[in-house]
Amino acid sequence: MKKILLSLIILLTFSQGYSQTSIFNDLLQKHVTKDGIVDYKSFKNDEAKLDSYISYLEKTSPEKSWSENKQKAFWINAYNAYTIKIILGNYPLKSIMDIKEGGKTAWKIPFAKVGNKTYTLDHIEHQILRKDFSDPKIHVGVNCASGSCPKLGNNAFTEQNVEAELMRLMKDFVNDTSRNKITKKKVQISSIFDWFKGDFTKKGSVIDFLNTYSETKISPKAKISFLKYDWTLNGK
Template sequence: MIKLFIYYSILLINLSCGSSGLGQSGTNPPSHTSFDQLLQAHVNEQGKVDYNGFNADMDKLDIYLTLLSTNPPDRDTWSEAEQLAYWINAYNAFTIKLILKHYPVKSIKDIKPRLNIPLVNTVWHLEFFEIGGKPASLDEIEHKILRKEFNEPRIHFAINCASVSCPQLMNHAYSANNLDAQLEQAAQAFINNPKHNTLDNKQAELSPLFSWFKEDFTRDGSLVEFINQYADKHLSKEAKISFKDYNWSLNE
């Protein structure tokens, strides 16, 4: 209970620290085609990742990451879909890079910062890449940009933390042109996957994501109402909700 309280406190701090400074004027949305090709080559339909395959294509991945680093979103000229596609792809691509830097590793949580303060300074706070010449972390992308700047709860089904219990890494890149359909697909795939969520009319055992980020899922209604938008088996309003354990094993 204490650890959970600390975790939520950190999330609130992250969201109250102002918007991220990651961004740059005068840029154009980069192509995500090369990342799409890498995902198709090294991620299967179930979201299992061939990290050895990615490692063999490290040069191609690095070229794409450089493209992202040097073309951060211009908030004034890019559409919301272009910005969202950029940040989702950036989160997923840099997560893959992080795993490759430490591979073989059994879990992303085995990657420790030099100063290891549990739940305060974690692997997600590592500033191991740059966006627009500024040090950046996965935590900043998730909490200060995706969660703070966009009212889009479906991002939680699109970004991947390289773990078994995460929403699966899709074997395609996200694109502005198809973003809404891709987010719908990701939401439906995750919510209806019994590995992540066990749904019955009167009760549901849900992924901890729905507990950790309940605020994001209930901005326009209840948690049950949100889930029922995508669930094949609808929950009653009085459904008893519990949460599964989270498996942090690597998604390979």
């Protein structure tokens, strides 16, 4: 009997998580284009549905028994949902950089509640996602709501799709000429590759990493420079 009850609890928990992630997925599908442009004005009309997903995040603590992919997907979704939430809470605005509270930027405001704990966006990104998973593709998963940021995917991440989605988003990002300009002998690349160089060079050089995804083969001796970052809101 105990085993049956435990199985039912696990099934119910899984079903709830899947259902809530589906809500977030539907919102992204409705309000985010395939190019990552967010219609925040229309998203605002669906804020109650976003709040429903956030309510799930507030009550849910990722378990150690979860697979690495499930934990990774959960935390990336949480980061993106809370980023959208703080934008909607301050909309209309020209840039996420305009958000200030008590002298703190959007990334340093403790407002993101997960499993009855309160986090900053910085903590989720740097102390959980980057630290615990050591995956440079995290940088195309989390979204900073800005023009130079890797595009926001219009699918929620799941245990099943997270690796394939991150691979797809990284390939799209590297080959996006509005965010990276790549030729064989010269690359002008996103400042993300400068700010988080250590994440991209654990298995070789930055060029080695780029060549994993680039449609243009880059020479190991190619000249590298970094593009100015556009912090304009990634909205219509």
